[in-house]
Amino acid sequence: MSRRRADAPTLHPRHERRGEARLPAVIVTLIAIALYLALPQQLLIGPRFVLPALEVLLLVPLIAINPRRLTRQTRTFRVLSLTLVLLIAASNLAALGILVDELLNARAADGHALLVAALQVWLTSVIAFGLAYWELDRGGPVSRTQLPRAELPLADFRFSQDENDDAVGEVSDGASGTSDWIPTLPDYLYVSITNSTAFSPTDTMPLSTRAKLLMAVQSVSALLTSLLVIARAVSILH
Template sequence: MAKKSRAEADVDAQQDKLIKRHARGEHRWPAAAGVLVVLASYAFLPTAIMPLPVRIVVVTLGLAMLIPVIALNPVRLVKQTSWSRALSVGLGLLLATANVAALVLVVIELITTGTQDGPSMLIAATQVWLTNMIAFAIVYWELDRGGPVTRHTSERSELPLADFRFAQDEDHDAIEEVAGRSSARIDWTPSFVDYLYESAISSMAFSPGAAMPLSPRVKGLLLVQALGAFVMLALVIAHAVGQLSA
């Protein structure tokens, strides 16, 4: 038998270090709490921004999609069916789409109302900015590597291609105190808080955070999110200056 090369031996040694995966899924409640915050924010938007019937439809539909997936995995995300996957992804896209619509309506109101009802418009803009951050975090969390159930319970060789590249995915050869948190050492897997952080950085810095986007779909989503946050911030500042000078 031919002797293995040093590179092949290193790969084999690295594979031996990989921890066997266990079906201990991610906690349900951080993401569920995020969904409820977004729905509550939509429910209390001013009528001038989003008419009451539209808000009722969005909130009711969001709750109708959330309750079945919570019933399937009430504590940890360990089970998945085709219908639960469709509901989970659909819920994230519903929240993001509703937020883009609300953002457009807030922009129209900020442009057309001048200095009238300034405090109400600024509060509404803050609500939309906050929901923009959470809603897109939910979408990233649902899409990356097949979603939270697949990410935590499937063997890594079976995972779909990643949408984000996290530092932990390639830190196995760093110094010991850094390598100790790597995916290869402790089977680290991104959870909701990691995607919330990425979404928050995109909303505030308009650039990637700790993870780099890899897929075209996530790059497009990040572009939409950052553009919306930038427009909202610029108009809120302009509106606030107008209020002070009025």
């Protein structure tokens, strides 16, 4: 393991940190809700505002428990946060299924609207699975900052920082073992977007069975969106 450079800052142990900021997760969640609201009516499950209203109702107590930074972990908080992510992901997969059915049965005639809907479904998928990875890995965002590393649950993902301890100094100084680095929401969104574009892991590897299953579901849904939906929309435009 390389030695820390003399000018490198001394970091507090994770259990003394303030916790990850709440605002980024709120923003991407609201974007996912807005994308669902903007879908064509035939791709929605039930009335347009029912699921979004339920998701907002779940989001409000989550903000109340941790309004600025994610430092408090309660059973209620954990259940609500996982339920919210599940609702976003399930409703988006259902919209994708309806969209594919519309195409296979030649009921979709508006190519422009179809292209927009496909992009909305794809973007929502990136957000939903990014949030799922963020909520599950190593016990979730609260555990990752508030627990000592030795007490963290098993990791679902192996990031490149987790294996950079023996690299050159300017790289190893940012490694997990050297700097006590932890992934945050942007890291998981990056994993999600690369999985949706490459249809496979890139620089971050899934370790647990649930992580592999989630990435497989995301890859298949992204493949359907990219190859079937968009290809069909282009043919309609022509």
